[in-house]
Amino acid sequence: MMRSYDFGVLPVPEAFQRSLAALYAAKCAPGGGWDSVETSEAHWYLVRPFTEFLASLDDVAPDVDRLTTAHWNAWRLSLPPRPNGYSKYASVAGLLQLDPRLAQPVREAMAKRFAWETGRVQAYGPEEFKEIRIAARRTFRSALLRIRENTDRLTAWRAGATEPSSREWLVGEALDVLARTGDVPLYEWRRVVRRRYRPALGGGSAEHTWKRLFLSRKETAALAVLIASELGLNSTTISELSMPKTLPGTAEAGMPVYRLRLEKRRRAGHRGRFESRNLTDSGADSSGRIISEALEATSHARATLALLGADTERLLAWHQTTEHEGQAYLKAVRAGQFGFGVDEHSGRDWARSVGLSGSPLKRIRKTVNVLHRREPGQNTQDTHDSVYVLPEPQVQQAAVPVIAEGALDAVAAAHRTVFSARLTERSKAGELETATADCADYEHGPFSPPGQTCAASFLLCTACPNARVTPTHHPRLAHLHQALGNLRGVVEPVVWDADWADAHARLADLRDRLGEAVWNAALASVSDTDRDVIDQLLHGVYDL
Known part of the structure; x- marks a missing residue:
C-alpha cells in the first residue's frame, strides 16, 4: 500500500511547506520511524493541525528557521492536557528537530516537559473481564461451530457421500462453489443466490450463504479479543499476526506447539523489533487452544484466497458483509471480498453488537499484562511499570497492604x-x-x-x-x-x-x-x- 501527501494544501508559506515535505520524507524513509503507511498517515493528521495553528497567528513564521519560542509556546498552550495533545506536541517536535536550522531556544522550549493527564484507559475488574471473555467466546464459538458443520457437509459432498439432487447435495455443491470463489452460486447481474440453491440454503442472507465457511468482520474482532485476553497483545500486532509455525512432531503427538512471530514496530533495530512466543495447545484451558481454533475458523478463507491468486500469510482473514465494509479505516487491508486483521473500529462494532460500550482491545491488553501476566507484553520494563502498572487503580489498591507491610518491615529493621x-x-x-x-x-x-x-x-x-x-x-x-x-x-x-x-x-x-x-x-x-x-x-x- 502507498499513501501520498500534498504539502501544498498546508496553510503556511511555500518555503515552510517545502521544508516540512523534506523533513516528512526523511521520517518516512526506511528507518525513519514513520516508515509504514499507517504510521505516516497517523502523523500527517497530527502535523497538519500545527500548520493550521501557525496560519491563525498574526506573525506567521515564513520557514522553520524563523520559528520562535513564542510560536512554539503558543502552540503548546493551545493543546489540551491529554494524550492526544501530547501526541501532537511530540510528533511536531520530533519532525522539526530534524532541521539543523531550527533555533536553539526553540529546541530548548521543545525539551520542556509536556504536562498532561494520565490516560483514562483502566484495566477491567474481574467480573467485567469475565463478562467480555464470555461474550467474545459466545460470538466466536458460534461461528466456529457453524464453519465446522458446513466443513463436514462440504467434505461429505466432495467424497460423494450425499445423495445426488437431494437438499444436502445442493448445499454441498453450493459450498464447493463458495470455497472456490468466495460466494455461493449467484446471478451475477443481480448478485442474488440462484433459484436452484435458494430453498436448500434457506435464503440469501449472509448466515445462509458465505458465513457457512467464513468469519465476518465482527466475529474476527471477537476472536481478536480472545487472543488479546490470552497473550496481552495490542490490536496492531494481532492484526498483523502471520500464520504460526507448528514445531515438528508436536501436532502428531496431539499437543501442537505454535511459534508466533511478533513485531514491535516502535523498537529500533531489526533484532529488537521482532520476537517469538511458543504456545502449546494442551487442552481447552491452554493458551494455544485459541490459535488452533483461529486456524480452523480461517482456513477456508486462506484456501479460497490461494485459489484466487491472492495468497496471504495473515492469520486473521474474514469475508466482507458489504463491498466497502471497513475500507475507510487506517488499517484496512483487502483482497477482493476478503479483509484481514482487526482494528479498534471493528472491536467497537463487535462490542456494540453484544451490548458493550467501546472497543475492549486496549483495556483487555492492559488487564492481561498488568493484572494477570504481570509482565511487559510489548514494552520495556520501565514503560510497563510507569505507563501501565503505576497509574492503574487496581494495582494501587492492591499495593496498600504491601506498602503497609513494608512500613512494618522498616520498623522491624530499625x-x-x-x-x-x-x-x-x-x-x-x-x-x-x-x-x-x-x-x-x-x-x-x-x-x-x-x-x-x-x-x-x-x-x-x-x-x-x-x-x-x-x-x-x-x-x-x-x-x-x-x-x-x-x-x-x-x-x-x-x-x-x-x-x-x-x-x-x-x-x-x-x-x-x-x-x-x-x-x-x-x-x-x-x-x-x-x-x-x-x-x-x-x-x-x-x-x-
Whole structure:
C-alpha cells in the first residue's frame, strides 16, 4: 500500500511547506520511524493541525528557521492536557528537530516537559473481564461451530457421500462453489443466490450463504479479543499476526506447539523489533487452544484466497458483509471480498453488537499484562511499570497492604543490630538534644506517623537516620553500652534479648566504627551527668 501527501494544501508559506515535505520524507524513509503507511498517515493528521495553528497567528513564521519560542509556546498552550495533545506536541517536535536550522531556544522550549493527564484507559475488574471473555467466546464459538458443520457437509459432498439432487447435495455443491470463489452460486447481474440453491440454503442472507465457511468482520474482532485476553497483545500486532509455525512432531503427538512471530514496530533495530512466543495447545484451558481454533475458523478463507491468486500469510482473514465494509479505516487491508486483521473500529462494532460500550482491545491488553501476566507484553520494563502498572487503580489498591507491610518491615529493621544514626563533627542549629544524641527532625522519623512528634524510646535514636551523634555524645553512649552489658548478667535472658539486646548490638557497631582508641577515651571521660542520664533512661524515667 502507498499513501501520498500534498504539502501544498498546508496553510503556511511555500518555503515552510517545502521544508516540512523534506523533513516528512526523511521520517518516512526506511528507518525513519514513520516508515509504514499507517504510521505516516497517523502523523500527517497530527502535523497538519500545527500548520493550521501557525496560519491563525498574526506573525506567521515564513520557514522553520524563523520559528520562535513564542510560536512554539503558543502552540503548546493551545493543546489540551491529554494524550492526544501530547501526541501532537511530540510528533511536531520530533519532525522539526530534524532541521539543523531550527533555533536553539526553540529546541530548548521543545525539551520542556509536556504536562498532561494520565490516560483514562483502566484495566477491567474481574467480573467485567469475565463478562467480555464470555461474550467474545459466545460470538466466536458460534461461528466456529457453524464453519465446522458446513466443513463436514462440504467434505461429505466432495467424497460423494450425499445423495445426488437431494437438499444436502445442493448445499454441498453450493459450498464447493463458495470455497472456490468466495460466494455461493449467484446471478451475477443481480448478485442474488440462484433459484436452484435458494430453498436448500434457506435464503440469501449472509448466515445462509458465505458465513457457512467464513468469519465476518465482527466475529474476527471477537476472536481478536480472545487472543488479546490470552497473550496481552495490542490490536496492531494481532492484526498483523502471520500464520504460526507448528514445531515438528508436536501436532502428531496431539499437543501442537505454535511459534508466533511478533513485531514491535516502535523498537529500533531489526533484532529488537521482532520476537517469538511458543504456545502449546494442551487442552481447552491452554493458551494455544485459541490459535488452533483461529486456524480452523480461517482456513477456508486462506484456501479460497490461494485459489484466487491472492495468497496471504495473515492469520486473521474474514469475508466482507458489504463491498466497502471497513475500507475507510487506517488499517484496512483487502483482497477482493476478503479483509484481514482487526482494528479498534471493528472491536467497537463487535462490542456494540453484544451490548458493550467501546472497543475492549486496549483495556483487555492492559488487564492481561498488568493484572494477570504481570509482565511487559510489548514494552520495556520501565514503560510497563510507569505507563501501565503505576497509574492503574487496581494495582494501587492492591499495593496498600504491601506498602503497609513494608512500613512494618522498616520498623522491624530499625530494631536490628546496625547503628543507623549519622556521625557528625558538631551539632547544628535547629537540632534538638535527646538523652543519647541530637535529633535533626523529630516530626518525620521512621517510628511515628509523619507530622507527629516522635514518641520512640531514646534507645532507638541509634537506629534512627534523623539522629546525629557528635564526639560529645561518645562518652554517654560508651557508658550506655557498658551499662547494658552489665544488665545482661542480672536480668532473665529472655527479657534482655527482648528489651536490651538490639540497642547493645547497635552500640557495639558504633564502637567498631569509632575504633578502640576513641572508644576507650570516651569511657575515660564519662561525666556524672552522663551517668545520671543513662541511669534515668534505663529506669524508664524518659518513657512516655
